[in-house]
Amino acid sequence: MSAIAAALGVSAATVSNALSGKGRVSPELIEKVRAKASELGYVPSLTARALRTGRTGVLGLVLPDIANPLFPQIAQAIENAAANAGYGVLIADSRGDIAAQTEAIGRLLERGVDGMVIVPRRGTRIADVGCPVAVIDTPSTPGNTVSADHWDGGSQMGRHLAELGHRKVLLIGTSASSNVQNDRIGGLKAGLGAQVECDTMWIEKVEAVSGEGCPLGLADKARAGFTAFAAVSDLSALRALTELQRAGIGVPETVSVTGFDDLIWSAVVTPALTTVRMDMATIADLAIAALIRAIEPEGETENGAEEVSTGNVTSETDRVPMQLIVRQSTAAPQTGRTPNLHAPTPNKPTAGEITS
């Protein structure tokens, strides 16, 4: 910067003003400065700016477990939204216990992030951490900033299944202590309506007695009259799908299987999974926007108190709708009494197709 100033015979301050458009600089000079800047390949030192202004232009992203298959979607969306707003994203993995989460937040704080988006570990309540925080969890979590409307997604799926004619469905979740999963299950039940019989299976519970990775006994459930298995995540859905297929139960001719999240494999398995997708791009945009609103001094507030808010930030729309994606794993249930045990049907089965 001082090089530009020297080359043009002006002061460094003037160059700064010219480039930022802040002070009073003549239009011609601004042009000359711009030209010289790009000529010299000037790149401002974000570090120095950070030191002076106290803002680093970096946001933190705290994830409960980076290994979660949903993470790529989140990270990608957040990174994109942040980059568009001119911010960088520092990641922090709060894998492990809650202490790790606190420690991860601390590390980000030390690094001077201007704000952070946290998708909290189950059962965590994010306290005031000393910088603006956007929480992405579920609308029913207190302190939530913005998230997919999981309940709504569940109810869409529930209606889909009910309309196909299913009357006895098994809801499959992982952990009963997850807010997100409970919301989805609540939505499913509501969408299915009162005349549909449903039961809920929590995988963690069955694994607690039968061991991790144990069979879920879904074939028995099918024989017991369940015609649809609505998992609350695609991973569980995949587990259900393969277990049923392996037992020779045709999906979707005999039973339907549905998931949640539209993870990468949902579209490539056979039959492709009917699921419901969250609009991470919108969620990320809203979260980042809310964060930035808290970070950057409001345009023209009359009161001089431009205190940067230091707590949880809110979004005007805090729940974004989910989108039902109907693929091949759902169909109307058989009307006949004996479920078909073998499924040699090739591909792309149409609804109601029966192969006995």
Added chain:
Amino acid sequence: MSAIAAALGVSAATVSNALSGKGRVSPELIEKVRAKASELGYVPSLTARALRTGRTGVLGLVLPDIANPLFPQIAQAIENAAANAGYGVLIADSRGDIAAQTEAIGRLLERGVDGMVIVPRRGTRIADVGCPVAVIDTPSTPGNTVSADHWDGGSQMGRHLAELGHRKVLLIGTSASSNVQNDRIGGLKAGLGAQVECDTMWIEKVEAVSGEGCPLGLADKARAGFTAFAAVSDLSALRALTELQRAGIGVPETVSVTGFDDLIWSAVVTPALTTVRMDMATIADLAIAALIRAIEPEGETENGAEEVSTGNVTSETDRVPMQLIVRQSTAAPQTGRTPNLHAPTPNKPTAGEITS
């Protein structure tokens, strides 16, 4: 910091020296400074330090496509290794074309990262970017710093299949232009040995004619005598597995299916996938270590030229072995002539189990 200095009646410089152990400070004073520092809850401003020293303590992580299911493993390992070394990790998604990758690198550079680890987009050669760079790709890529030994992984899997008695196997890859996939396939062929007949299917090619997500026609292949399907990624393996199951072909009684990478679902599908895992933790450790070696001034080099290297960095061990994980999707092929088309077997099939 100046607060500490004032409280103790010494200069700020002395405090700095005391805390960093650099200058000449009496031991008692060091203790007093330490005590006062923690008493006042002093946290050094990394920003100011960065400005002064020119090092930000931040590393960049450039990924070809954050949505890649393998990404969580990589990001988690890198983040962990970096955090242990006292560095933060800034992510950059080079989704899209090669230009996006260049631009992502540029953004990181502007932010003043001390170095970056890049897992390059296919066919990209990373030029000198102006800071130390660790490339994670495959040993056969020029410029590679450290990576899993994909070829070795393939050969382990090949041997496994050959030992089970498979004599005709189909190798399934996604894109023929991927170095990683080619290495894996090369290893597979070597591991299978000369007396095993094998054929390679590139999914991108069949999708180019039959449309994205089309059936792969694996059942026909099975009827044509292939007894094993060795995919070069778990995603393809999953696709193969479900397609075969759907067609009523029993895995592993009739045909075996194998994958690569040990992605999250590999263990939960039925039958659980035999695959080969890369040791991302070790890879990340080596990459970060090599990077840091280039960044931080070598302990006691005699020559004063402590120029920070600005090109690709190397690791003393640049290929880390992969680990074969045998689960339920592989078994000895049937000796009989007619492949079993239905597979009502419950779970945990043992090798060679036949159900006709």
Added chain:
DNA sequence: TATTCGTGCTTAAACGTTTAATCAGAGCAT
């Protein structure tokens, strides 16, 4: 006794910005 040296600390500059305060000059009204 005069010189050198080592020790423990201080001074001051520097990193590259931003920004409040100041200033010189021009135009204009008094």
Added chain:
DNA sequence: ATGCTCTGATTAAACGTTTAAGCACGAATA
């Protein structure tokens, strides 16, 4: 002519560290 205001620029301080250089003092050396 004098004072006022507006404009376009400059000066200087500040952000919080690090680090080279300097300084005072006592101890060891000549």
